[in-house]
Amino acid sequence: xxxxxxxxxPRAGGNTELILGVVMSExxxxxxxxxxxxxxxxxxxxxxxxxxxxxxxxxxxxxxxxRVIAPKLLSADVLVVASPVYFNNVSACTKAFIDRTWCxxxxxxxxxxxxxxxxxxYGLELALAAxxxxxxxxxxxxxxxxxxxRAYEAGEALSDARAVSDARRLARRLYEVxxxxxxxxx
Numbered sequence: 001x002x003x004x005x006x007x008x009x010p011r012a013g014g015n016t017e018l019i020l021g022v023v024m025s026e027x028x029x030x031x032x033x034x035x036x037x038x039x040x041x042x043x044x045x046x047x048x049x050x051x052x053x054x055x056x057x058x059x060x061x062x063x064x065x066x067r068v069i070a071p072k073l074l075s076a077d078v079l080v081v082a083s084p085v086y087f088n089n090v091s092a093c094t095k096a097f098i099d100r101t102w103c104x105x106x107x108x109x110x111x112x113x114x115x116x117x118x119x120x121x122y123g124l125e126l127a128l129a130a131x132x133x134x135x136x137x138x139x140x141x142x143x144x145x146x147x148x149x150r151a152y153e154a155g156e157a158l159s160d161a162r163a164v165s166d167a168r169r170l171a172r173r174l175y176e177v178x179x180x181x182x183x184x185x186x
Contacts, residue, residue, distance in 0.1 A: 001031065001032045001033065001077045001078065001175070001178055001179065001182065002032065002033050002034075002035075002075055002076045002077050002078070003024065003027045003032040003033070003034045003035075003076060003077065003078035003079075003080065003174070003175075003178075004034075004035055004036075004037070004072050004073065004076035004078070004079050004080070005020050005023065005024045005034065005035070005036035005037070005080045005082065006036075006037055006039060006069075006079065006080070006081045006082065006094075006097060007020050007036060007037070007038040007039070007040070007082050007083075008038075008039055008040060008081070008082065008083040008084070008090060008091045008093045008094025008095075008097060009038070009040060009082070009083065009084045009091060009093075009118075010040040010041075010091070010093060011084070012041075013154075014084070014154065015084070015118045015149065015151040015152075015154070015155070015156060015157035016082050016083060016084045016116070016118045016157075017038070017082075018155065018157040018158055019082065019116055019118055019147060019149045019151075019157045019158075019160075019163055019164070019167055020036065020080065020082035020116055021036075022158075022164055022167040022168060022171075023080050023082075023114070023116060023147070023167045023168075023170055023171045023174075024036055024080070024171075025171075026167070026168045026171030026172065027078065027080075027171045027174065027175055030171065030172065030175045031175075032077075032078065032175060035072065037068070037069055037072065039065075039069070039093045039094065039096070039097040040091070040093035042063075042064040042065075042068065042069070043063040043064040043065075044063060044064055044065045044069070044093065044096050044097055044100060045061050045063050045065070045096070045100075046096045046099065046100075047061075047096070047099040047100055047102065048060075048061065053102060053103035057103065058103060059100065059103040061100070065097070065100045066103075069097070070101075070103075070104060073101070073104060073108065073111075074104070074107055074108075076111060077111060077112065077178045077181075077182065078111065078112045078113070078114075078174045078175070078178050079108075079111055079112070079113045079114075079135070079140070080113070080114045080115070080116060080170075080174070081094065081097075081098075081113070081114075081115055081116070081131045081134070081135075082115070082116035082117070082118070083116070083117055083118075083127060083131065084117070084118050084119060085117050085118065085119030085120075085122070085123045085124055085126075085127040086119075087123070088122060088123025088126045088127065089123065089126060089127050089130055090117070090127050090130050090131065094131075095130075098130075098131075098134045101134070101138065104138070105137075105138065108138035108139070108140055109138060109139040109140070110139070110140070110141060110181060111138075111140050111141070112140065112141045112143060112174050112177050112178040112181065113135040113140040113141065113142055113174075114142070114143075114144055114146060114147075114170045114173075114174050115128050115131030115132055115135070115146040115147070116131075116146065116147040116149070116167065116170070117131070117146070117147070117148055117149065118149040118150075118151050118157055118163075119149075119150070119151070119152075120150065120151075120152050121150045124148040124149075124150070125148065128146045128148060131146070132146065141177060141181070143173050143174065143176075143177040144169065144170045144173045144174070146166075146170065147163055147166045147167050147170055148163065148166075149163035149167075150163065151163075
């Protein structure tokens with residue numbers, strides 16, 4: 001089983017990376033092959049709404065999204081998207097990533113997905129809803145409410161005991177459901 005973590009935080013080693021790390025470490029401990037990409041440290045340009053993907057099935061923008069991230073998305077069984085909360089929503093990096101998956105419509109169906117958001121407490125649910133809406137638009141399988149972590153100062157995420165516990169539960173549920181789906185395919 002392959003699990004891809006997508007981090008949408010520009011802060012290296014920040015709270016979003018920390019709590020995503022809890023999810024991914026738990027997935028690894030369960031037996032998943034994991035990988036994490038940080039879309040804020042990659043060349044992921046915004047969608048230009050050129051509609052080339054509607055005509056050709058491929059994005060016209062040649063950047064890390066098309067060359068690196070899209071193939072990883074397509075080969076993953078599990079996808080975890082993590083974002084800090086900015087103005088009650090996901091970060092710009094996360095939103096650019098989400099928008100650029102339009103060219104993959106129909107090809108992320110039945111992948112198992114989960115969301116993680118980190119912030120002061122305002123807008124956590126709205127940001128999580130944005131991630132879940134993205135996953136539902138792609139007809140992915142949501143099987144957990146997601147992780148809302150209250151953190152602001154460096155390293156504070158790991159002090160949110162509920163978020164750490166939820167991160168571990170999210171990982172276990174993602175693994176459980178992805179395993180069940182894979183066994184049905186056989």
